[in-house]
Amino acid sequence: MHLTEVRINLCGGRGSRLKAFCSLTFDDIFVVRDVKLIDGNDGLFLAMPSRKLSDHCPGCGEKNHLRARYCNNCGKRLNEERYLHHRSGNGQNRLKLHADIAHPINADCRQQIEETVFQAYHKELERSKQPGYVPPSLDGEDFEFYDDPSHRPPEVRREWRVIGTA
Numbered sequence: 001m002h003l004t005e006v007r008i009n010l011c012g013g014r015g016s017r018l019k020a021f022c023s024l025t026f027d028d029i030f031v032v033r034d035v036k037l038i039d040g041n042d043g044l045f046l047a048m049p050s051r052k053l054s055d056h057c058p059g060c061g062e063k064n065h066l067r068a069r070y071c072n073n074c075g076k077r078l079n080e081e082r083y084l085h086h087r088s089g090n091g092q093n094r095l096k097l098h099a100d101i102a103h104p105i106n107a108d109c110r111q112q113i114e115e116t117v118f119q120a121y122h123k124e125l126e127r128s129k130q131p132g133y134v135p136p137s138l139d140g141e142d143f144e145f146y147d148d149p150s151h152r153p154p155e156v157r158r159e160w161r162v163i164g165t166a
Contacts, residue, residue, distance in 0.1 A: 003113060004028045006120035007136045008037070010128055019044065020124070022117055023138040032102045033138060037121055044121070046114055050098040055082060066097055 005025035011018045022035040034049040054063045062073035070077055104110040127133060 001026050001030075003116050006117055007138050008117075008120050008124040009135050009138050010124060020121055021138060022046070022120075024113070024117070035117070037117065044114075044118055046110075046117060048103040049101045051101055053097055053099055 003024060003026055005023075005028070007023040007025075009021045009023075011020055017039045018036060019039050020037040022037055024032045024035055026032070032049065036047040038045055038047050052065045054065050056063055057071040057074060057076060057078065059076040060071060060074040062071055064072055064078060066082065067080075068078055069080055104113060124136075128135070
Protein backbone atom coordinates (compact mmCIF):
# COMPACT_ATOMS: atom_id res chain seq x y z
CA MET A 1 0.00 0.00 0.00
CA HIS A 2 1.44 3.37 -1.01
CA LEU A 3 0.70 6.87 0.21
CA THR A 4 -0.43 8.51 -3.04
CA GLU A 5 -1.69 11.90 -1.84
CA VAL A 6 -1.19 14.12 1.19
CA ARG A 7 -3.37 17.19 1.71
CA ILE A 8 -2.22 19.68 4.32
CA ASN A 9 -4.44 22.36 5.87
CA LEU A 10 -2.23 24.69 7.91
CA CYS A 11 -3.37 25.97 11.30
CA GLY A 12 -2.31 29.59 11.60
CA GLY A 13 -2.46 30.15 15.35
CA ARG A 14 0.81 31.56 16.68
CA GLY A 15 2.05 29.67 19.71
CA SER A 16 -0.23 26.73 18.98
CA ARG A 17 1.35 23.30 18.93
CA LEU A 18 -1.18 22.12 16.33
CA LYS A 19 0.48 22.94 13.00
CA ALA A 20 -1.84 21.30 10.47
CA PHE A 21 -4.66 18.88 9.75
CA CYS A 22 -3.85 16.25 7.13
CA SER A 23 -5.77 13.97 4.80
CA LEU A 24 -3.84 10.89 3.63
CA THR A 25 -4.84 8.90 0.53
CA PHE A 26 -3.47 5.40 0.03
CA ASP A 27 -3.33 3.81 -3.45
CA ASP A 28 -5.86 6.43 -4.67
CA ILE A 29 -8.63 4.36 -3.06
CA PHE A 30 -8.51 4.78 0.74
CA VAL A 31 -8.53 8.06 2.72
CA VAL A 32 -7.61 8.71 6.35
CA ARG A 33 -8.76 12.14 7.52
CA ASP A 34 -8.21 14.19 10.66
CA VAL A 35 -4.55 13.32 11.06
CA LYS A 36 -2.98 16.10 13.13
CA LEU A 37 0.55 17.42 12.70
CA ILE A 38 1.73 18.59 16.12
CA ASP A 39 4.90 20.34 17.23
CA GLY A 40 5.83 18.29 20.28
CA ASN A 41 8.71 18.54 22.74
CA ASP A 42 10.87 16.37 20.45
CA GLY A 43 9.80 17.98 17.15
CA LEU A 44 6.97 17.33 14.70
CA PHE A 45 4.86 14.20 15.04
CA LEU A 46 1.62 12.82 13.63
CA ALA A 47 -1.40 12.20 15.82
CA MET A 48 -3.72 9.73 14.15
CA PRO A 49 -7.50 10.22 14.22
CA SER A 50 -8.98 9.09 17.52
CA ARG A 51 -12.22 8.84 19.43
CA LYS A 52 -12.98 9.63 23.04
CA LEU A 53 -13.20 6.57 25.26
CA SER A 54 -16.43 6.06 27.13
CA ASP A 55 -18.07 3.80 29.69
CA HIS A 56 -21.66 3.07 30.70
CA CYS A 57 -23.86 4.80 33.25
CA PRO A 58 -24.49 2.49 36.22
CA GLY A 59 -28.10 3.71 36.30
CA CYS A 60 -29.35 3.48 32.72
CA GLY A 61 -26.47 1.90 30.79
CA GLU A 62 -26.00 4.87 28.40
CA LYS A 63 -22.47 5.49 27.05
CA ASN A 64 -20.72 8.60 28.35
CA HIS A 65 -17.25 10.06 27.83
CA LEU A 66 -14.88 9.15 30.67
CA ARG A 67 -14.66 12.77 31.86
CA ALA A 68 -18.45 13.35 31.82
CA ARG A 69 -19.87 14.45 35.16
CA TYR A 70 -23.47 13.54 34.40
CA CYS A 71 -25.10 10.86 32.26
CA ASN A 72 -26.18 12.13 28.83
CA ASN A 73 -29.39 10.07 29.07
CA CYS A 74 -30.71 10.02 32.64
CA GLY A 75 -28.75 12.92 34.18
CA LYS A 76 -27.42 10.81 37.06
CA ARG A 77 -24.18 12.12 38.60
CA LEU A 78 -21.23 9.95 37.55
CA ASN A 79 -18.08 9.13 39.51
CA GLU A 80 -15.69 11.84 38.27
CA GLU A 81 -12.61 9.72 39.04
CA ARG A 82 -13.66 6.68 36.99
CA TYR A 83 -11.27 7.71 34.17
CA LEU A 84 -8.36 6.90 36.53
CA HIS A 85 -9.04 3.17 35.95
CA HIS A 86 -8.15 3.46 32.24
CA ARG A 87 -4.41 3.24 31.60
CA SER A 88 -2.50 2.80 28.35
CA GLY A 89 -1.50 -0.81 27.73
CA ASN A 90 1.97 -0.17 26.31
CA GLY A 91 3.90 -0.32 29.58
CA GLN A 92 3.39 3.35 30.37
CA ASN A 93 1.29 4.49 33.28
CA ARG A 94 -0.49 7.31 31.41
CA LEU A 95 -4.21 7.90 31.54
CA LYS A 96 -5.95 6.83 28.36
CA LEU A 97 -8.88 9.03 27.34
CA HIS A 98 -8.72 8.49 23.55
CA ALA A 99 -8.22 5.48 21.25
CA ASP A 100 -6.81 5.64 17.72
CA ILE A 101 -9.26 4.92 14.93
CA ALA A 102 -6.55 4.33 12.32
CA HIS A 103 -2.81 3.99 12.83
CA PRO A 104 0.31 2.32 11.43
CA ILE A 105 1.08 -1.02 13.06
CA ASN A 106 4.87 -0.92 12.81
CA ALA A 107 7.63 1.66 13.21
CA ASP A 108 8.77 1.47 9.55
CA CYS A 109 5.29 2.26 8.29
CA ARG A 110 4.94 5.18 10.72
CA GLN A 111 8.35 6.54 9.71
CA GLN A 112 7.55 6.41 5.99
CA ILE A 113 4.20 8.13 6.49
CA GLU A 114 5.76 10.79 8.73
CA GLU A 115 8.56 11.55 6.25
CA THR A 116 6.07 11.96 3.40
CA VAL A 117 3.73 14.15 5.47
CA PHE A 118 6.60 16.30 6.81
CA GLN A 119 7.79 16.95 3.24
CA ALA A 120 4.25 17.87 2.16
CA TYR A 121 3.91 20.14 5.22
CA HIS A 122 7.08 22.06 4.37
CA LYS A 123 5.96 22.42 0.73
CA GLU A 124 2.57 23.71 1.89
CA LEU A 125 4.28 26.21 4.22
CA GLU A 126 6.24 27.56 1.23
CA ARG A 127 3.10 27.60 -0.94
CA SER A 128 1.24 29.54 1.77
CA LYS A 129 3.71 32.42 1.41
CA GLN A 130 2.72 32.97 -2.24
CA PRO A 131 0.22 35.70 -3.11
CA GLY A 132 -3.30 34.41 -3.67
CA TYR A 133 -2.69 31.25 -1.62
CA VAL A 134 -5.82 29.13 -1.16
CA PRO A 135 -5.57 26.26 1.32
CA PRO A 136 -6.66 22.84 0.07
CA SER A 137 -10.00 21.46 1.24
CA LEU A 138 -9.78 18.27 3.25
CA ASP A 139 -13.46 17.31 3.29
CA GLY A 140 -16.36 16.81 0.98
CA GLU A 141 -15.15 17.47 -2.53
CA ASP A 142 -14.04 13.92 -3.26
CA PHE A 143 -17.47 12.36 -2.69
CA GLU A 144 -18.73 13.63 -6.03
CA PHE A 145 -15.36 12.95 -7.62
CA TYR A 146 -15.48 9.24 -6.77
CA ASP A 147 -19.17 8.90 -7.62
CA ASP A 148 -18.37 9.80 -11.24
CA PRO A 149 -17.28 6.50 -12.91
CA SER A 150 -14.87 8.34 -15.24
CA HIS A 151 -12.76 9.32 -12.22
CA ARG A 152 -12.50 5.88 -10.63
CA PRO A 153 -9.15 4.09 -10.77
CA PRO A 154 -9.01 1.71 -13.76
CA GLU A 155 -8.53 -1.31 -11.51
CA VAL A 156 -8.45 -2.09 -7.85
CA ARG A 157 -5.20 -3.70 -6.79
CA ARG A 158 -5.72 -7.21 -5.51
CA GLU A 159 -2.37 -7.52 -3.74
CA TRP A 160 -1.82 -5.22 -0.80
CA ARG A 161 1.65 -4.52 0.49
CA VAL A 162 1.95 -2.83 3.86
CA ILE A 163 4.58 -0.08 3.92
CA GLY A 164 7.70 -1.30 5.68
CA THR A 165 7.32 -5.02 4.94
CA ALA A 166 8.87 -7.15 2.25
